[in-house]
Amino acid sequence: MYGLEAITAHNGWAMSLAGALIVFAGLVVLSSVISQLHKILNIWDKKPVPLAEDQEPSDEDEPEGKFLVSLPKELPSDIHELANLYQPLIDELGETFYLANLYAAARKNQFPHPHITLTAFREHKIVISHGDGVFSWKQPEKNEES
DSSP states (O other): OTTTHHHHTHHHHHHHHHHHHHHHHHHHHHHHHHTHOOOOOOHHHOOOOOOOOOOOOOSSOSSOOOOSOOOSSSOOOSSSHHHHHHHHHHHHSEEEHHHHHHHHHHHHHTOHHHHHHHHHHHTTHHHHHSTHHHHHOOOOOTTOOO
């Protein structure tokens, strides 16, 4: 007996189906483990700090340090008004600065999306490159149009 008759006679179809289901189930388990791996690694990397007996956990995370800028609840959509919000950071950095330092200051002061904003500042010639990673700030005029 050879071919399909032998497969049918010796239960080959059921064995091949069982094998395919086992492989598929294994791949599903593997993909689930991989998709949740970041949670396991976070638990492994960050060990919880035990609280003192009289200390209660707080609902809000307290920001570290003092902010240079108090941000409004809704940021302006006009790039020139947004540049005015960045002005205290620029004053703190000095006349010339590295873009990475401005980015770090924006992150520290919890400005949303600093990468996008700094890119827009460069496109509107508010942040001007001087080469070698050094930049300067050109305060936009109120009547200046893009």
